[in-house]
Structures are given as C-alpha cells and as structure tokens.
Amino acid sequence: MDLRLTADQQQFRRDVRELLGEDSVKADAARAFQLAPDIEPGMPDVYRRIGERGWLAVNWPAEYGGLGKSIAHKAILTEELIAHGVPDIFHTLSIDIVGLAILVFGTQEQKARWLPGLARAQSVGCVLFTEPAVGSDLAALTTSAEPEAGGWRLRGRKTFSMKAHMADFGLCAARTSPSDVKYHGITVFILPMHTPGVLAKPILSMSDERFGDVTLAGPLMTPADVLGEVDQGWEVIGRLLTIERTGIELEARGRRILDTLIERACADGTLASSPYGERLVELDALLRAGRLLSWRAVSSIAAESADAVHGAIAKWHTSETAHDIAALATDMCGLTAALEARDDDAPPGWLIESTIRDAPGFTLASGTSEMMLSMIASSALGLYK
Amino acid sequence: MLVSLSDAQREIQSHFAELLNGELIPGIRRMGEMPRDAGADEVADLTAARAAVWRALVDLGATRLLLPSELGGSESGQEGAVILAELLGAALYTGPLLDTMIAAELLVNSGDGEKARIAEIAEGAAICVSARESDADSYARPGPIKVSGNGEAISATRRFAGFVPDSRYLLVAGNDQSRHRAALIRRDDPAVSSRRMHDTARGELYAISLSCAPVLSWLDGRSGYCASWPQAVTNARIRHAAYLVGLCQGALDLTVGRVTQRRQFGQVLGRFQVPAFRLAELTARLDAARWLVRAAAWEADNGHDTRLHAAQALAMAADLTAVTTRAAVQYHGAYGTTLESDVRLYFLRAQIERVWLGAPRDLRKEVVPLLAETHANVTG
Numbered sequence: 001m002d003l004r005l006t007a008d009q010q011q012f013r014r015d016v017r018e019l020l021g022e023d024s025v026k027a028d029a030a031r032a033f034q035l036a037p038d039i040e041p042g043m044p045d046v047y048r049r050i051g052e053r054g055w056l057a058v059n060w061p062a063e064y065g066g067l068g069k070s071i072a073h074k075a076i077l078t079e080e081l082i083a084h085g086v087p088d089i090f091h092t093l094s095i096d097i098v099g100l101a102i103l104v105f106g107t108q109e110q111k112a113r114w115l116p117g118l119a120r121a122q123s124v125g126c127v128l129f130t131e132p133a134v135g136s137d138l139a140a141l142t143t144s145a146e147p148e149a150g151g152w153r154l155r156g157r158k159t160f161s162m163k164a165h166m167a168d169f170g171l172c173a174a175r176t177s178p179s180d181v182k183y184h185g186i187t188v189f190i191l192p193m194h195t196p197g198v199l200a201k202p203i204l205s206m207s208d209e210r211f212g213d214v215t216l217a218g219p220l221m222t223p224a225d226v227l228g229e230v231d232q233g234w235e236v237i238g239r240l241l242t243i244e245r246t247g248i249e250l251e252a253r254g255r256r257i258l259d260t261l262i263e264r265a266c267a268d269g270t271l272a273s274s275p276y277g278e279r280l281v282e283l284d285a286l287l288r289a290g291r292l293l294s295w296r297a298v299s300s301i302a303a304e305s306a307d308a309v310h311g312a313i314a315k316w317h318t319s320e321t322a323h324d325i326a327a328l329a330t331d332m333c334g335l336t337a338a339l340e341a342r343d344d345d346a347p348p349g350w351l352i353e354s355t356i357r358d359a360p361g362f363t364l365a366s367g368t369s370e371m372m373l374s375m376i377a378s379s380a381l382g383l384y385k
Numbered sequence: 386m387l388v389s390l391s392d393a394q395r396e397i398q399s400h401f402a403e404l405l406n407g408e409l410i411p412g413i414r415r416m417g418e419m420p421r422d423a424g425a426d427e428v429a430d431l432t433a434a435r436a437a438v439w440r441a442l443v444d445l446g447a448t449r450l451l452l453p454s455e456l457g458g459s460e461s462g463q464e465g466a467v468i469l470a471e472l473l474g475a476a477l478y479t480g481p482l483l484d485t486m487i488a489a490e491l492l493v494n495s496g497d498g499e500k501a502r503i504a505e506i507a508e509g510a511a512i513c514v515s516a517r518e519s520d521a522d523s524y525a526r527p528g529p530i531k532v533s534g535n536g537e538a539i540s541a542t543r544r545f546a547g548f549v550p551d552s553r554y555l556l557v558a559g560n561d562q563s564r565h566r567a568a569l570i571r572r573d574d575p576a577v578s579s580r581r582m583h584d585t586a587r588g589e590l591y592a593i594s595l596s597c598a599p600v601l602s603w604l605d606g607r608s609g610y611c612a613s614w615p616q617a618v619t620n621a622r623i624r625h626a627a628y629l630v631g632l633c634q635g636a637l638d639l640t641v642g643r644v645t646q647r648r649q650f651g652q653v654l655g656r657f658q659v660p661a662f663r664l665a666e667l668t669a670r671l672d673a674a675r676w677l678v679r680a681a682a683w684e685a686d687n688g689h690d691t692r693l694h695a696a697q698a699l700a701m702a703a704d705l706t707a708v709t710t711r712a713a714v715q716y717h718g719a720y721g722t723t724l725e726s727d728v729r730l731y732f733l734r735a736q737i738e739r740v741w742l743g744a745p746r747d748l749r750k751e752v753v754p755l756l757a758e759t760h761a762n763v764t765g
Contacts, residue, residue, distance in 0.1 A: 001388060286701070316666075381665060382645065
C-alpha cells in the first residue's frame, strides 16, 4: 500500500486545480446548477479547454487525444471535476465508458474515427443497452439486428440511456443471432445517432441530467460498425460493466457534500454540540474507506487485472454511502436543503438540493445495488451455485 | 496511490498462515473458552494449549514484529502488525500478544535501559496491560494509581485485565494528576494478587490488586510521566481494529460455509436472496473496514497523525463486529447458539472485543474535534 500520489500525479492534480480554479470556470460550473428546471445543462465550456490539453482522456495514447498517462490520472481528473462543481457526467460517459470500450475493443479505424473527438470534447458518446422491459437484465434485450445485404438493420427501443438525445454516437447492443442461451448472439454496434432511422428524445426526470429514449426504426449498420466480434457482444458488455465501476465519481460526490456539511457544522457550532458530529465522523470514515475501495479498483485496472467483485464492492459501498450523506444533509440543513440553487435564499453555490434529487440514481446507475450484491454473493461467496 | 498489500505484508500473511490459517484454527478458537464445569485436567489442557500457541507465535516472530532490528526485531511496523492481527482475529486467538505489542512499543520508547526487557519480549515474555479500575475507565483515560512517596511502588486496583497468569509482567497504566503513567511490575510479586473474573465468553479476564507493588521501571518515564502513552493507545486501536476485522471474517467464513450446506424449503439456505444479500453486504462492509484499517497502519508508519483515523477505523470495525456476529448466529439458526457450534464463540467474544479499547460511540465523540481540525487544514 502506498497512499501517496507519484510526483507526476501530484503535478497533474495541481495543474487541473489551477485550471478549474479560474473564475470563469467557477462561474460556468455555477451556472449549470442554476438553470431553470426545464433546461438541461449541456457540456460545460471548460471541457474543451481540458480536452485541448489532452487531459480529458489523459490515459489514452496521444494519437487518440490523450497524454498516455495512467488511469490514476484519469481518476484524479474525475475527483477534481467533482470537487470543483463541474458536472462530470459527460466525462464519465464519453471517456470512462464509451471511449474506453472503443479503446479496448475497437479496430484501428474505429479508434481513429471516434476517440479524438471524445478526447477533445467535440463529440459525446452514449450507451444504448437497456430497454423498457429489460432493466438490469441486459441479456434479455430484444432489439434486433436483422441481416441485410451489406449489414444489419436495427429495430427496437432503448431507454434510460444517459444523454442519448445529446450524443453523437452510441454503443448499441442488439441481437444478431437467436440462441437458447440468452448471453449468446448479441452484438454491440457503434451507432451514429444522426443516422436515418434513429429517433432520440429526452426523458424528463427529477434529476437535472436526463436520460434519452431512443427508437431504432431500421438504421443500417455495416460490419465496420461492429465493436468486437459479431455475436460476442456479451463479452464487450461484461467487460464494460467491470471497468466502468470504480466508484470514484460517487465517492467524490459524497465527499463534496460531506465537506459542505462539516463546514456548516463547524460554522454554526453543531459539530461539537449535537449528535451530528459523531455521524459526520462515521460518514467521513465510510467515505474514506470507499475511496480506498475505488482506488483499489483503479489500481487493478491499471495493472490490467480488473476484478469484477472489487468493482462491485466499490460501487455498492460508495453509492450507498453517498446516498446516506445526502439523507443526512436533509436532517442537518432542514428546509434549506430543499431550496434550489437558483432560489434567492439558497446559500451561494448550493448543491445539496440537486444532490438529494440525484441520490436515487447513485444506487441505480451502472448496476443497481441489488445487482452488486448479487455479484458479490455469487462470485465472492460462492452462493447461488 | 496503490491500494494493495505490499510484498512484506504478503510475506507475513503466508508466514503465519501455517499456524493461523489451517487445521489448527478450530483448536485455537476453543482454547479461549473455559467451560463452566471444567475439571482440573481440562483447565490444565487449555492452559497448555494456550502456552503452545504462544510459543509457536513467538517462534514465528510475532513478538518481534514491532521491535527494531538492532534489538532482534523485524521492524514490520503497524503495516505488518495489522496483517498478523487480522489472522489472529479470524482464528479467534485469545492471548497476551496484542497487550505485549503495546508494552513493546513503550519499552522501545524508554531508551537503552530497557534493552534487556525488550530481549525478554523477543524471546517470549508476555506482558499484560491493565488500565481500568472500573468499566468507566479506558485505555485513553486510565484509572487512578497511587504512587509511593519515593516513586518506587504503586497501589492500584485493576479490572478487565487479560491473561494475567500467562504474563511475566504487568504494565499498569494510570492517571496521576491528569497525566499518564505506565509502571512495569512483576506479575508474581507478592504485592500483586489477582482473581479470575467470570465473563460472558468465559475467557481470561482478571481483577488485580496491587498493594505497594515495587515498580521495575516507569515506561517512557524520563519526565516522570509516560509521554508516549496516547500514541501507544492510538497504535493499539489500529491493531485491535485489524483483530476485529479478522474476527468478522472468521464469523463470516463459518456462516457462508453453513448457508451453503444447510437446506431449507428444498434448497440450500444461501440461494435465498435475503441471507445471500445480507452476507454480500457484510462482505462489502468488511472489505471497506479492512482497507481503512490497513490505511491507518500505513499512515502510522509514515509519520502521519493517526488519532482521528485510528479511532474511526476501530469504531467502524467494532460496529461491524456487532452486526456480523449477530447475523452469523442468525443464519446458523438455533444450532448457532449451542455449545457444539463455534459461531457462538465469535458472538460472545465480540461482546468483549468490540468495546475493549472504547465503544464506537465514545470513540467517535472523542475525535469530533479532530474532524473539524482536519477539515480546516484541508480546506484552509
């Protein structure tokens, strides 16, 4: 164990902090939280500045817009974006999930076509896996890829796809071959969202960041659009779900809220004079433990020995803790917790209210808590055999 | 940031595994409990078993882990000690090793005059640490001691002291005018008397009476007071948290074994979602506590102020010990409460070990000011 960052990682953190600490960036970040409820925040301007420096996908090779650094650098960027109040969803989605899948499974042509745009924040990727009747049981998907001369036509509907209505392309899972085993016969396609036959619209939810609902009315996919192997899509999905789960962003979100609560409790004296002090000590410990689990997952990905159970444990722990912190915020802040950031009486930079709305998503997105427990029970404990 | 075991930690893990991770574990678990109706032969057998395990631990270098190399130690630091403590907890080892480690740290801080005593520890002399006159006292706030006018003897009453007969020395920690003192006393001195207390785990807890007992030395007592006692307690909390993590793992392992064998309503218990999810949740929480403890050990070895993190780690491990051992008995069913079942040993031992160095709520309350201080340093 070594809890220190390397000199290079420390320098990277300082550089990122310097950029994110600029007044214009702070103002940009604050605006995202002060929009009217019917306006969805887009990609913050600072993303392009981060992308120009090669930092957005800092762990990718230079030819694809990165700097060839480690995944630890990428984790540092995630921590800093969130610590500075910059919405991280585009980074998580485009770089951590979609881009990483193309980096791992894509052909040279696919990487050259799609990755530089993501790394420069010039395009957005999304994930088109789940469907209205599928939920967490992804292998039950029914979207079909019907063979046709030169490729396949996609027919079906994808839902709960974060930012799909804003995306330039998506990773779309569809059934290419019938099989008695539901995990067989699935193929993942790289689907340009502006292809004829693709209709994406936002789903309104209580969160500021919206899901997309995508109808696939026969867009044509060619062999050049297949990510990985035909009929072997479950391998791509499984690997993707493993490497996307480090919990880094959940721990960082929990930390930002917890630090806000500690700061308020120090200022108004409740830290020392109420039972909240002990609860804050407890949650601080849980959060730090979660950070260790997240960095263990990062360490194992860096060593190319990603462990699905480690990822599941990190995701479960950080998401549940972040949710608990959001719940404590309501207790500690009273009715002020319910004030939107744009309300005149909300404290400056107020993010408690939006976090409370986002909190249910912590334990639902990227694998529900129940899916994580199921994975731990089966893979770590050997139950369900 | 690298969150994984170091090579040295892996070496310690495998080094002690032969004793603490094999067929001997059921015997080690049982040696900590003195049956209510034990006859003289059984008492002798259990005492001999404890002595044999102690000897094996000493031979494997357990008492040398925290000692400097020039005094025959392996300088494994807290990072090494927590790995051994995890194994001890999983095996439900009970004995004077963790107390002896506290004493060893204080002796090392006491200067050259204690070299001979440190050598005794390295060779297997056990030391019992006693700090409580009543259960209102704690290691952080030891009970009172009365020091003779010339400073050469003490009088005190101590309760809840572990493994007194197994120890060569007593380390009596006390409060004297709001300052810490730590006196080393020969256990077999005529001025020392003890009686075995009857505790729920039927272990080796003793009440001690010291009446003008001669002090062999005042540990780290150059100023007359033990300046390094608070740090010794902080380090002890880290090691004890590791012991609790191990205890939880031992109880969890037994329980997973049970639910994968026991059939109910036509299928094994572990296939039902409620117990499966509960055990998965405990596994995740245990993993979190384990790394928090290991991180605190790393910080201790790397010069950080670990008072906050040690208390947090111990409180988390202690909370987990309560819920894990409770769930462990629950999923064993009524069988888990019988003398035949070993899971009962984890449950009963947990009642003592989880509050041994402070109840979770007290620990958290103690470090609330440190949280504010740390937060101010980070954000300031």
